[in-house]
Amino acid sequence: MKRISGQIAILTDFGLNDNYNGVMEAVIRKINPEAKITYITGNSKPFNLIAGAYLLYTSYKYFPKNTIFLVVIDPGVGTNRRPLIIKTKNYVFIGPDNGVLYPAIASEKIIKIIEIQNEKLYLAKTISNTFHGRDIFSVAAALISIGVEPDIFGNQLRYEDLTKLDFTYKSLGNEICGKILYVDHFGNIATSIPKEVLLNNFKYGQNVEIKVNNSKYKCRFVKTFGYGMENELLIYFNGYFMVEIGINKGSAKDKLNVREGDEICLEGYTQGDFSHSI
Amino acid sequence: MKRISGQIAILTDFGLNDNYNGVMEAVIRKINPEAKITYITGNSKPFNLIAGAYLLYTSYKYFPKNTIFLVVIDPGVGTNRRPLIIKTKNYVFIGPDNGVLYPAIASEKIIKIIEIQNEKLYLAKTISNTFHGRDIFSVAAALISIGVEPDIFGNQLRYEDLTKLDFTYKSLGNEICGKILYVDHFGNIATSIPKEVLLNNFKYGQNVEIKVNNSKYKCRFVKTFGYGMENELLIYFNGYFMVEIGINKGSAKDKLNVREGDEICLEGYTQGDFSHSI
Amino acid sequence: MKRISGQIAILTDFGLNDNYNGVMEAVIRKINPEAKITYITGNSKPFNLIAGAYLLYTSYKYFPKNTIFLVVIDPGVGTNRRPLIIKTKNYVFIGPDNGVLYPAIASEKIIKIIEIQNEKLYLAKTISNTFHGRDIFSVAAALISIGVEPDIFGNQLRYEDLTKLDFTYKSLGNEICGKILYVDHFGNIATSIPKEVLLNNFKYGQNVEIKVNNSKYKCRFVKTFGYGMENELLIYFNGYFMVEIGINKGSAKDKLNVREGDEICLEGYTQGDFSHSI
Known part of the structure; x- marks a missing residue:
């Protein structure tokens, strides 16, 4: 096993008050003290x-x-959801098979x-039912960061076997419909509709109608x-080249009252044919 | 003084908005730029x-x-509570003598x-009355991380001289009583009662009565x-093998309204002899 | 370009829930994997x-x-505010020209x-209008951390050309007036008045009158x-040797209801000539 100075990027929903993230780091550093986290x-x-x-x-x-x-991010911890290591051409992804x-x-x-x-290759003979981030996933990340081969951890799965979670959108006549993917701490609402689709269908300065949760809103297509x-x-x-709804120095979330997973549709319109809800 | 790439683990109550944690890190890195924090x-x-x-x-x-x-975590900063360095077989602990x-x-x-x-060995000739984390403790941690011996910092104390803070529990007839040690951000309530004590007294699936702050609650002993x-x-x-009270996708804290330090007792019971409060 | 193990200190208002800070770190580590952040x-x-x-x-x-x-901290991102690299005798400062x-x-x-x-020297040919922290500033910090010279990034500006933001105070007769610079998460209120000015004008134990936002408050000058x-x-x-208003185990902010930028004045007084507001 060659000691390499591996880069490990962590994403969890453990929050910053408790010691769950810190303990995951501890487990990594015990195996690879030189890891860049x-x-x-x-x-x-x-x-x-x-x-x-x-x-x-x-x-x-x-x-x-x-x-x-x-x-x-593992609401199914302790149940039979599968823990995964996915090696791609450029990266390694480790986490639960939940999408x-x-x-x-x-x-x-x-x-x-x-x-x-x-x-x-678990942390200990007896592991917890509630903290696989520490007991399974961190150990795997640390071992791979020092050169252990993924094959040692278990059998191969096919791509088709994975739990899917798609960031899709579709065009229906004049409408483009997608999903709300993320509401950030400013209240900006990111969607699954990519930049090019908006550019192909609308012009800067044009008014766009948003339909979400049975309400309609008017907004304007701007550069920033x-x-x-x-x-x-x-x-x-x-900043990630996804279509986003926002308000300058305000919260679009407070106005639209949406959350991740809601469907959202966009349609161009001309002044006059629109009755603004709320 | 040999430069070693020391591992330093930080625990503070400074919060993440201000620059107190960052300044402690700065002090460490000035002394040991290679520290792993x-x-x-x-x-x-x-x-x-x-x-x-x-x-x-x-x-x-x-x-x-x-x-x-x-x-x-140092509410007594600036008073006469003692700053400590405790070297154990495996680790070094630095912090105030407050338990x-x-x-x-x-x-x-x-x-x-x-x-x-x-x-x-303080940060400067004149130090603050309010930020010994920066002026005393971080300097000590950084110096020890590069090989400075603890003895240089001051005189030895005896274990008996330390301020105590015990995580105890006791069995009283059918009851096991301990303390509430931690309520995490999910609202789960960790107690000072260790895994083995629960296993020796109760069976999976059994109902257990909780007594805390003059109220009684019924709960069920489960694996996760x-x-x-x-x-x-x-x-x-x-995940730390301590007995915990929780609610699946809910907050036990909101139901029991407890906090760290409260006494909590557990007792097995059979359906029928129990009047559920609240 | 020599690879040096540069120390980079980050200060942002991106918050800890989203991935903006993490992505800035990613950009840095892609250029300088050994950076100490x-x-x-x-x-x-x-x-x-x-x-x-x-x-x-x-x-x-x-x-x-x-x-x-x-x-x-860049509310003007995407507008014509200038991105800066300022090399001083001891440090390098990178950020927007907004004070x-x-x-x-x-x-x-x-x-x-x-x-x-x-x-x-931007991250990509096409950069975003909203995330110059990633696209411009992080790249600059990382390149400088591996030895790239600031001159390559653009032309020199004069100190006089910079947007100013002064932490000033003034003495007016018996009054010392300054600005509120920071309210920390405990509710302590830091001002622009330095330690020496207070020491030269007041004695420990003396009562001091605070005037802020058309209200007056009495407080006592203490060591901690x-x-x-x-x-x-x-x-x-x-802890930074600035004059601060606080309450032992309480929040001065809740009592004074102030925020950063408010003017604050201090004046010594003798018991009897003071009518305490609120």
């Missing part, structure tokens, strides 16, 4: 797989090649998918939220 | 010695040998207890909270 | 330049020589001020808040 965040929305998947999907490409992603890894790995060239089954007037709903590309 | 948490409950002691006690064994624990280190070091083989008195019904109080071992 | 905080008050400037000003001197400060760097660099010997203009009675307003030097 970065948090995507240790405070992802609890049990929220779509939000976690979005944070991973929008982050991972910025990390160095060979970074190991250790993702513990949280799916959008990221679906964008990568997959080399191998392993189900972690080898109990000799700095162009918005007070309280004006705006639509633009966010 | 991990946070147990930088956001422990303010002034709460039991909560801090629990987070340290349940974390420290997962860290690599020779890790230096820098613990600054926060006690449960951890009481489980370790103690080599030496030093009271930090040598003002030449995944087995609980909606709103059902459960009792199980947590 | 410390957070002053990743959770500074959103869009609050005075608070951010205070956290930087009070922190930076504790960091090792040659630390690179990467400061992204947030000003109090720190005004205390240092400035070697060179560069406006980042070279688009070849541990000397305060319940609910008593105290005035003392904080």
Whole structure:
């Protein structure tokens, strides 16, 4: 086993008050004291797989090649959901088979998918039912960071066997419909609709109608939220090149009252044919 | 002084908004730029010695040998409470003599207890009255991480001289009584009663009566909270093998309205002899 | 380009729930995997330049020589505010020209001020309008950490050209007036009045009158808040040797209802000539 100075990126919903993230780091450092550990965040929305998947999907490409992603958003811990190691051309993804890894790995060239089954590679003979982040996933990340091969952890799975979680959108006539993927702490609402789709269908400055949860809202397509007037709903590309709804120095979330997973549709319209709800 | 790449684990109640944790790290890195710093948490409950002691006690064994624990939960800063360096067989613990280190070091083989008195090893000639985490404790941790001997910091104390903080429990007839040690951000309630005691007295599936703050509650002894019904109080071992009260996808804290330090008693009972309060 | 193990200190208002801080770290580690990254905080008050400037000003001197400060409190992102690299005798400061760097660099010997203009040193050919922390500032910090010279990034600016943000105070007869610079998470209120000014004008134990937002309050000048009675307003030097208002185990902020930027005046008085408001 060669000691390499592995980059490990952690994403959890453990929060920052308790010692769960710290203990995961401890387990890693006991195996690889030289690991370079970065948090995507240790405070992802609890049990929220779509939000976690979005944070991973929008982050991972910025990390160095060979970074190991250790993702513990795991509401099914202790049940029979499978723990995974997924080796792609550029990265390694470790986490539960509940969809949280799916959008990221679906964008990568997959080399191998392993189900972690080898109990000799657990933290201890007796492990907890509640903290597999420490007992299984951190150990796997640390061992891989020092050169252990994924095959030792268990048998291969096929891509088709994985639990899916898709960031999809579709065009229906004049409408483009997608999903709300993430509401950030400013109240900006990111959707599954990519930049190009908006650019192909709308022009800067054009009014766009949003339909979500049986309500309709009018917003304006702008280059960045700095162009918005007070309280004006705006639509633009966010820093991850996804279509986002926001308000300049305000919270679009408070206005639209939405959450991750809600369906959202966009449609261009001309002034006059629109009755603004709320 | 040999430069070694020391592992330092930080536990503070400074919170994550201000720059207090960052400045402690700065002081460490000025002395040992190669230090490997991990946070147990930088956001422990303010002034709460039991909560801090629990987070340290349940974390420290997962860290690599020779890790230096820098613990600054220090409501008595600026008064005459003693700053300590405690060297054990496997670790070094640095922090105030207010009990926060006690449960951890009481489980370790103690080599030496030093009271930090040598003002030449403070950050500056004039130090603050309010930030000994920066001015005394971080300097000590950093110096020890590069090989400075604890003896240089001051005189030895005896174990008996330390301020105690015990995580105890007792059996009284059919009752087992302990203390509430920690309420985590999910609302799970960890107690001072260890796994074995529960296993010796109760069977999986059995109903258990909880008495706390003059109220009684019924709960069920299960392997993990995944087995609980909606709103059902459960009792199980947590990830640190301590007895914990929780609710599946809910908050036991909201139901029991308890906090760290409260006494809690458990008693087995058979259906029919129980009048459920609230 | 020599690979050096650079110290980078990050200060942002991105918050700890989203992946913005993590992605900035990713960009740094892709360029310099060995960078030593410390957070002053990743959770500074959103869009609050005075608070951010205070956290930087009070922190930076504790960091090792040659630390690179990467400061992204940037409400003007995407507009024409200038991105800066400021090399001083001891440090490098990187961030927007909106005043947030000003109090720190005004205390240092400035070697060179560069406006980042070279688009070849951006993260990509097309960059976002909303996330220059990732696309411009992190890249600059990482490149400088591996030895790239600031001159390559753009042309020099003069100190006089910078956007100013001054931490000033003045004496007017018996009054000393300054600004509120920071309210920390305990509710302590730090001002722009330095330690010496208070010491020259008041004696320990003396009563001091505070005037702020058209209200007057009485407080007592003490060595540390541990000397305060319940609910008593105290005035003392904080850990950064600035004059601070606090309450022992309480929140001065809740009592005075102030925020960063408010003017505050102090005046000594003798019992009897004071009518306490509220």
